[in-house]
Amino acid sequence: MRLSEPQHSFEQTLDECVTGITGNAALRQMLTSERPALTAVGVQYLGAAGIGELHTIPPIRTDRDTDPVVINILKKSDLVKVYEQYFVPEKKPARKIYDALLNAAKEKCPFCGGIGTPRNLDHFLPKAHFPQFSVLPHNLVPACRDCNMDSKAHTFSTNAEEQIIQPYTDADRFFIEQWIFANYHADDEEEPGEFEYYVSPPENWTEVDKQRVRKHFEDFNLAKRYAIKSAENLGIVLPQIRNMRKLDIDSDQGNRA
Numbered sequence: 001m002r003l004s005e006p007q008h009s010f011e012q013t014l015d016e017c018v019t020g021i022t023g024n025a026a027l028r029q030m031l032t033s034e035r036p037a038l039t040a041v042g043v044q045y046l047g048a049a050g051i052g053e054l055h056t057i058p059p060i061r062t063d064r065d066t067d068p069v070v071i072n073i074l075k076k077s078d079l080v081k082v083y084e085q086y087f088v089p090e091k092k093p094a095r096k097i098y099d100a101l102l103n104a105a106k107e108k109c110p111f112c113g114g115i116g117t118p119r120n121l122d123h124f125l126p127k128a129h130f131p132q133f134s135v136l137p138h139n140l141v142p143a144c145r146d147c148n149m150d151s152k153a154h155t156f157s158t159n160a161e162e163q164i165i166q167p168y169t170d171a172d173r174f175f176i177e178q179w180i181f182a183n184y185h186a187d188d189e190e191e192p193g194e195f196e197y198y199v200s201p202p203e204n205w206t207e208v209d210k211q212r213v214r215k216h217f218e219d220f221n222l223a224k225r226y227a228i229k230s231a232e233n234l235g236i237v238l239p240q241i242r243n244m245r246k247l248d249i250d251s252d253q254g255n256r257a
């Protein structure tokens, strides 16, 4: 599902985070002085995301240093701290931006198309590997418990065709054109049959785009989750249809009598 673009800019978000830093003058000072450098990488993110090339942004190297410098004087731990201590907590001024992003999903998780309800924000590019985007609004996507990217094997893609769909920035075709279909195998009238969901992207899409939606579909386990959900719904609807049919037959007989 498409999400409308965040209402708050990266600059506004950084400023609100800075306002909330009350007991750590050094971090406050660093974040203020690195504001231009951070907003520059935010611009880079949006440029790459708009053309489906987030995979070209390299992750930070953590093989030699567990807390590497990310931007000039800002280390990974500083940027993770900004998110965890000055963006997420209820009492901090930046929390209103967190809530605005979460509420904008209107209770529907964009990754699974709304079968789940978002409980928190996830980092599209994980903050462990891309701490420079730890509070970039466009990188913060509401996600349901089942789609939760932080707990998934999915981390980030290093090639174009393995990128899942970015709800804020990806091209309209992913949200407007149909690429998921289903077959229904009826068992008998008493029981819901089986749904079989599959991906069939439009012919005129590029190979990369076709691969991307397949990857998205697999990463979020949508075939199984949609099949369960639709069998559940049909289990509710089928008895209602049967009852209505019965009423029809009864009233037909009544008329004849």
Ligand SMILES: [Zn+2]
Binding pocket: 109, 110, 111, 112, 113, 114, 115, 116, 117, 143, 144, 145, 146, 147, 148
């Ligand atoms: Zn979901």
